[in-house]
Amino acid sequence: MSIHTRRGHDGKTLIIKIDGRFDFSTHQAFRDAYEHGGTDIQSYIVDLSQATYLDSSALGMLLLLRDYAGGDDASIAIENCNSDVRKILTISNFEQLFIIR
Numbered sequence: 001m002s003i004h005t006r007r008g009h010d011g012k013t014l015i016i017k018i019d020g021r022f023d024f025s026t027h028q029a030f031r032d033a034y035e036h037g038g039t040d041i042q043s044y045i046v047d048l049s050q051a052t053y054l055d056s057s058a059l060g061m062l063l064l065l066r067d068y069a070g071g072d073d074a075s076i077a078i079e080n081c082n083s084d085v086r087k088i089l090t091i092s093n094f095e096q097l098f099i100i101r
Helices: 024-035 056-068 083-091
Strands: 001-005 013-022 041-052 076-079
Touching: 001 024, 013 024, 041 056, 041 083, 056 076, 076 083
Parallel strands: 013 041, 041 076
Antiparallel strands: 001 013
């Protein structure tokens, strides 16, 4: 498991890339990724292209990111999900809370 962050081309988007399992073991690293991303961040992208697993604690972490980023006013996209991850997000109705692409 590893989490990498970088800024998008606009400089105001924080891209958080999850490699491997996205579960409770990543909780602190995921939280550090967005909390230390900078105060000028206006939007977030969670890149799951290399995520092999996602569980209920990962769903909770995404909700914590949403709260941190402004709740209903947050701009968060979850990108590059494999079919299994996409199914979990759909069953959980996360497309109502996040942009999923």
